[in-house]
Amino acid sequence: VQLVESGGGLVQPGGSLRLSCAASRLTLRNYAMSWHRQTPGKERELVATITSGGDRTAYADSVKGRFTISRDNAKNTVYLQMNNLKPEDTAMYYCKAVASNYWGQGTQVTVSS
Secondary structure, eight states: OOEEEEEEEETTOOOEEEEEEEEEEOOOOGGGEEEEOOOSSSSOOOEEEOTTTOOOOOOOTTTTEHHHHHHTTTTTTEEEEOOOGGGGGGEEEEETTTTTTTOOOEEEEEEEO
């Protein structure tokens, strides 16, 4: 089983990025999915979740109105659209299959001018 995140990078404040989480040997439609982030020395933070069917989402207050989680079960992929990025969004971002131990390896997002 493998979850692979991509789409991270360096972006200026106010910019946008879209992260992707693709799965192999795991059928994502069977799982609610979540995105988390972590900075050195801090605990991993839950950013957003989406139900298996994609009909409900939830967000941390710090990203509400700026980030959007979505999924394409036909492509076995989950996304995190991040708009109006701020320096405090800088972190390693991870996807996870909820109620499982399946995590991706992470993709780095750096917001800096």
